Structure formats: structure tokens, C-alpha cells
Amino acid sequence: MAHHKPYRAALSNSARRVYAGAVLLELLFPGRCLLCGGQLAFQARHGEPLCLDCRASLVPLAADRRCRVCSLPLISERDTCTRCRLREYEFDSNLSLFEYRGAVRELIYQYKFRNRLRLAGVLAEHFARALAEGYPGTVVVPAPANPQAVRRRGWDPVERVCRVLARQYGFAVCRALARRPGPAQKRLGYEARRSNLRGTIRVRRRPPDAVVLLDDVFTTGATASECARALKQAGASRVDALSLAIDLP
């Protein structure tokens, strides 16, 4: 398909080698769990990236007692968490499936930073369930990656998950957004992130009326909010954010 051509062409040789190496490793050692390294049961070897223990350790956040805007677990507040009372987000809702800690944090680390590409399937499986249950019929828009990160890594983690969602589960994916290179977001607060991002998200294709914006980690909500703003300016009327994990403040 045409969508991975633009950045494939821009990859440096070292990124190309990293990518090829990751693919080769997974072909050579298919019998080990990609999270704990434990041997997989014989019948689970074909295509299954996780052992049963690791699979069981991925426990989704309970659906009740969560902020209805950002999905942060609530302690003593009702409906809306304290930070959402102070903040105006551009998205209509956010749902994060897990807390960004323990096995889920390790899963994301192994996937993004150790290039365990097959873990895309595990992420897609959780997203697919949430999409089918909560947003039937809506179109998925991947949160655009920082092009510098894609060049360094050799691949785009969110894009790869969206490819599985389209091919394996039949979800409609609209690659409506692109991102210009910008400074790193890590360790910045909400306001700093928002001004950092301003003008770096651009629309490359008109989005449909209602979309689910998909990302791996929800931290301050700044990225989701900027993406939602761009999507709405381009004609979307509803943007619901969906992420694998929320990094609690």
C-alpha cells in the first residue's frame, strides 16, 4: 500500500538495518515470550508473542470510577478529575485501556524501543475489542508520529498497529494527520507541550465526520488535543481519543 512509502524512502541506512535486524530476530526465535523471554508452550509458538502469564498480567483499568473526559481513575472526585476541571481539551472524550505501569509499560517499551514488531498484534487485539465495543462504525485516525522518531526507529509504532487493525480486523483507517519535526515532548507539562506542538500537526486528508484518534500513551492530553483541534478545523465534528495506556500524573 502507498501509505508507508513516504517515510520508507526517508529512512537512514542505520534505521533500515535496525528494522531488518528486528524482523530477523523474530524469525529466528519464535518460541520465546517477547515480554519475559520464557519458553512458549509448543502449541502457542505459531504467531503468539506472549506467554500465558504475561498475557494474564495485562489487566485493563476498570470501567467505573474514571474521569469521563480523560479516563483517569478517580479517587474522591465525581465525574470529572481535578485536572480536567482546569483544562479545555479539544477532543470529546478519551479512553485509555491500561495504566502505564508494570507489564503494560514493559510491553510498550519492548514494542517501541526494542523493536519487537510482533507485539503490534497484542496492542491491536486490545484496541480492536475497545473499538468494537465503544465506537462501532467509526473511522480510526492514527496519531501522527514525530518524523525524527520514525527516522531514528525505522518504523512508526502507531501506524503499524493501525495496519493490523485494518488488515486483520477490518477497521477503516484514515491517515488524516501528519506531523512536522518538532522538539521532543518528554518531561514537558501540558501547557509547554501544547505550545510546543502548535503548528506542527497538519491535515493531509479530509477526515470523516466522527473519528477515533488512536495513540499508544496518553500523558497530558496535549497531543490528543492538538490533533483533535486540527481534525475539527478540517471538518470532523466528533473526535474521541483512544490510547493503550494512561501515564498517571
Ligand SMILES: [Zn+2]
Ligand atoms: Zn511471558
Ligand SMILES: [Zn+2]
Ligand atoms: Zn480527567
